Amino acid sequence: MDFLKLKNNFTFDFFVKGIVYDCYWNIYNVSNDQDFFNDKKMEVELYKNIVVNNIPTYLEARPKDSYDLFRIQHQDGFLADLRKYPSLQKYMGVQFGSKSRSKMRGYLRRLETCFDIRYKMYYGEITEKEFGFLFRKLKEMIGRRFSQRGDVHQSLKHWEYLKNNTLDMILKKSASLFVIFDKNKPIDICLNYHHQNVFRNYIRSYDIDYSKFRLGYIDIWKQLDWCFENNHTIFDLSLGDLAYKRTWCNTVYKFEHHVIYKKQNIGEKIKALTILRLLQLRWFLGRTNLLKPYYGIKSLLKGSAKEEKRIDQETIFDLKDISNIELDRASLSEVDIDDDEYAFIRKHAYNFQYLNFENSKNINVHRMNDIDGNYVISGLKKTQKLVFKAPHHTNNIS
Numbered sequence: 001m002d003f004l005k006l007k008n009n010f011t012f013d014f015f016v017k018g019i020v021y022d023c024y025w026n027i028y029n030v031s032n033d034q035d036f037f038n039d040k041k042m043e044v045e046l047y048k049n050i051v052v053n054n055i056p057t058y059l060e061a062r063p064k065d066s067y068d069l070f071r072i073q074h075q076d077g078f079l080a081d082l083r084k085y086p087s088l089q090k091y092m093g094v095q096f097g098s099k100s101r102s103k104m105r106g107y108l109r110r111l112e113t114c115f116d117i118r119y120k121m122y123y124g125e126i127t128e129k130e131f132g133f134l135f136r137k138l139k140e141m142i143g144r145r146f147s148q149r150g151d152v153h154q155s156l157k158h159w160e161y162l163k164n165n166t167l168d169m170i171l172k173k174s175a176s177l178f179v180i181f182d183k184n185k186p187i188d189i190c191l192n193y194h195h196q197n198v199f200r201n202y203i204r205s206y207d208i209d210y211s212k213f214r215l216g217y218i219d220i221w222k223q224l225d226w227c228f229e230n231n232h233t234i235f236d237l238s239l240g241d242l243a244y245k246r247t248w249c250n251t252v253y254k255f256e257h258h259v260i261y262k263k264q265n266i267g268e269k270i271k272a273l274t275i276l277r278l279l280q281l282r283w284f285l286g287r288t289n290l291l292k293p294y295y296g297i298k299s300l301l302k303g304s305a306k307e308e309k310r311i312d313q314e315t316i317f318d319l320k321d322i323s324n325i326e327l328d329r330a331s332l333s334e335v336d337i338d339d340d341e342y343a344f345i346r347k348h349a350y351n352f353q354y355l356n357f358e359n360s361k362n363i364n365v366h367r368m369n370d371i372d373g374n375y376v377i378s379g380l381k382k383t384q385k386l387v388f389k390a391p392h393h394t395n396n397i398s
Contacts, residue, residue, distance in 0.1 A: 011054040015193040028060040073254040078245035080235040107214040114353040123176040138189040141205035188215040199232040209347040212354040332366035
């Protein structure tokens with residue numbers, strides 16, 4: 001059933017490639033009452049695959065007069081509808097309670113206290129050198145993050161296309177890169193796409209060495225603020241029912257799937273209806289867990305590998321507070337965690353900063369010369385010994 005593979009991904013082709021399938025005469029934006037016509041069209045092979053999937057319901061794809069379609073809604077999407085709010089403060093005042101807002105401010109204050117943080121949105125302007133550097137860093141972040149999870153990010157399948165086309169889209173203001181920097185080092189990068197009033201958050205990743213610092217919350221906060229300042233009233237986090245999306249979003253919408261056929265052709269209509277019923281059956285089986293044994297075995301095999309990896313990571317080191325112990329400074333050698341040779345210490349140093357509200361300029365890391373695998377992390381308030389219990393790699397793992 002090759003036609004059930006849902007090859008025509010409307011969301012990807014429309015936002016990322018900027019094209020409209022030839023069977024549609026226009027795309028109507030429900031959220032701002034505007035139409036979109038595009039000469040850059042893609043012909044859909046109607047006799048091989050007549051399913052178009054992933055159409056967000058805030059966009060209405062209108063078929064040409066020679067076509068008709070069956071509609072079916074399936075997965076949920078999440079967005080922040082900002083149209084009723086004059087500012088981010090007003091939106092957060094409704095979306096979050098006072099305790100949650102206080103927590104958010106605490107996340108931001110801790111990050112900016114511990115590091116020399118700056119934020120930048122690349123939208124309409126970026127050099128080729130900047131783009132190449134940031135896109136490489138984004139791929140590295142995705143690789144490290146998903147390797148940690150034992151998984152592969154779906155965007156990597158399209159990486160060459162993204163790398164070759166996103167620079168031009170940023171310059172044309174149909175895409176953007178939002179970056180959080182620690183000094184000049186990117187630690188959080190988001191790739192976004194823009195259509196009229198819609199800001200679509202497509203890929204987001206961060207440096208896992210900074211995982212304590214809630215970068216995912218902070219990048220959404222800053223990008224929402226940008227949306228208010230730049231007349232974007234729909235902030236779309238798309239597919240996936242994840243806790244952070246429910247935290248930030250005030251609207252759950254549906255993704256629509258179209259089964260398209262040519263009018264005046266009873267054979268094509270019957271074929272389209274058959275495909276519709278098969279899709280409904282497949283999704284019904286998924287909802288009722290009748291396919292659970294199959295997916296359960298795959299998940300179990302995958303999960304076992306993840307659990308084994310997680311345990312290994314947890315048992316590789318030990319920490320001890322030695323603030324009240326006088327150290328023999330002659331037995332210590334200072335190391336630079338910005339040097340790739342000591343990249344494996346960065347996360348521990350950043351965690352130390354997080355716990356003690358210490359700025360990077362006050363942090364020193366030393367190697368204990370007489371004991372292999374022992375290090376000392378010190379700040380203005382505390383001193384901590386870091387002991388690696390298992391062999392560790394000293395090369396750059398990013």
